[in-house]
Amino acid sequence: MNKFRTFHLLQILSEFDTSTLPLDVFLSKYFRSHKAVGSKDRKEICESIYSMIRWRGLLDYFCEKPITWENRFQALETITIEKVIQDPSIPDHIKVSFPKAFFEQILKPFGKEKAKQYCLTSNTKAPVTIRVNPLKTNRTSLIDLWKDKFEIHPTKHSDLGITFDQKINFFELKEFKDGFFEIQDEGSQVVASYVKAKPGDHVLDYCAGSGGKTLAFAHRLEEKGIIYLYDIRPQALTQARKRLKRAGIQNCQFLDRKKLKRKGLLRKMDWVILDVPCSGTGTLRRNPDMKWRFHTSQIKNLVEEQRKIFQNALKYLAPGGKIVYMTCSILPEENQKQVDFFINEYGLKLDTLPFFTFPKENGMDGFFAAVLTR
Numbered sequence: 606m607n608k609f610r611t612f613h614l615l616q617i618l619s620e621f622d623t624s625t626l627p628l629d630v631f632l633s634k635y636f637r638s639h640k641a642v643g644s645k646d647r648k649e650i651c652e653s654i655y656s657m658i659r660w661r662g663l664l665d666y667f668c669e670k671p672i673t674w675e676n677r678f679q680a681l682e683t684i685t686i687e688k689v690i691q692d693p694s695i696p697d698h699i700k701v702s703f704p705k706a707f708f709e710q711i712l713k714p715f716g717k718e719k720a721k722q723y724c725l726t727s728n729t730k731a732p733v734t735i736r737v738n739p740l741k742t743n744r745t746s747l748i749d750l751w752k753d754k755f756e757i758h759p760t761k762h763s764d765l766g767i768t769f770d771q772k773i774n775f776f777e778l779k780e781f782k783d784g785f786f787e788i789q790d791e792g793s794q795v796v797a798s799y800v801k802a803k804p805g806d807h808v809l810d811y812c813a814g815s816g817g818k819t820l821a822f823a824h825r826l827e828e829k830g831i832i833y834l835y836d837i838r839p840q841a842l843t844q845a846r847k848r849l850k851r852a853g854i855q856n857c858q859f860l861d862r863k864k865l866k867r868k869g870l871l872r873k874m875d876w877v878i879l880d881v882p883c884s885g886t887g888t889l890r891r892n893p894d895m896k897w898r899f900h901t902s903q904i905k906n907l908v909e910e911q912r913k914i915f916q917n918a919l920k921y922l923a924p925g926g927k928i929v930y931m932t933c934s935i936l937p938e939e940n941q942k943q944v945d946f947f948i949n950e951y952g953l954k955l956d957t958l959p960f961f962t963f964p965k966e967n968g969m970d971g972f973f974a975a976v977l978t979r
Contacts, residue, residue, distance in 0.1 A: 606653065610649055614678065617631075617632065618654065618657065618674040619674060627895075628658060628894040632651060653678070655893065657677055660681070660728060662703060663690070663701075663702040664702075666699050667689075698724075701725055704896060706899065706900070708724065710901060711886075714937050719963075723964060726966050727890045727964065729966050732791070732968070733769040733788075734790055735766070736763070736765045736787050737765045737766075738853070739765065739824040740784075740823070742786075744765060744766075747767060747786065748767060755773065761791075762794075763791045765821075766791045767786075784851040784853055787820050789817060791970075792933075792969035793818075795962070796972045796973075796974040797817075799931075799957070800818070800878055801825065802875065802876050803825065803830075805830045806876060807923075808876040808877075809832075809874045809918070810832060810833065810835065811878060813834035813836045813880075814841045815841050815848060819845070819854070820854070822878075828854075828856050829856065830856060831856055831857070832856060832857040833857070833870070834858070835860040845859070870921055872922065873921065874923055875923060875927070876927055877921055877922050878929050878931070879931060880931045881915075883932040883939050887934050887962075887964060888964075888970045890964065908938055908943065911939065912943070915930065915943075915947055924979055925978065925979060927978045928976070930975050930977065931974045933973075935961075935964070935971040940973040940975075941959065944959060944977070947977060948977070954979075955975065955977060957976050960973065960974045
């Protein structure tokens, strides 16, 4: 790597150490304020940074103290990762470059081999997948349009997904601006397909965020019925409003806390969607910096938060309605154990067998979904 790129690489890592932003957001802001860094420079810098964040624990093993980003970069340039991870003298959590407490958290439910597989998969690049918007086009049409421009193939488990072999700037494509597709992992698409709402239904997306799940199931209502989007973050709903408008979804209402408390919504929803805050352990390869911020206490706090959210959201479910509990976690504490708790606590029943996918290289991220009914 040349001196110009090395300078910016080390500058980014140094500044990121004191930042609370996710890595991808931090990088975007940095490059916007450093216009001299061209596209080829950005690509090489980003690839090296993501490698260093993913493999930080292993790189540290080969660095002399005091450990610096310069040392880590030298280690990255010197060692062959594929070779050194075969060294039996290196502790398992270091070989897979995970904090010890995090590795042990995965080890408990899954065993050593599956835990190592998960960690190594989390150190790889995530697939680049989009979801077609059936309100405006179909997968066959987009594949025909793109097949001579990009290396693409249809997803296996979602009938709306297309995977790209290389990352591109989707936001510049006319098809994106026209609302023909959204970027969404295949596992997330499958989870959203568990919302089998029909025309005329009333649906509450209780942790709507920027509307990702609503965008994926809205077409099922055929513009009949109402989708209510609620989130405690106004800025997230502002983003959702823009995305739904681009997608051509009009049968929706956005709720703040005051509007949510209207008595007319209680026990009226045919579907309640709970894409709850979680550990994000199923999507870690997209946010590798998260593993270095992990604390075991987070899981207990998240479990309590998820239960409070479920209790509050359940008030809006109509008799005979269905509530879909979703996470992007692989941990049983946030998934099946929570479902067991909801069933016992509220007398609910499983509508279908829960969905769970474990992250695999070049495959789906880790997601969980369970449909419960009164």
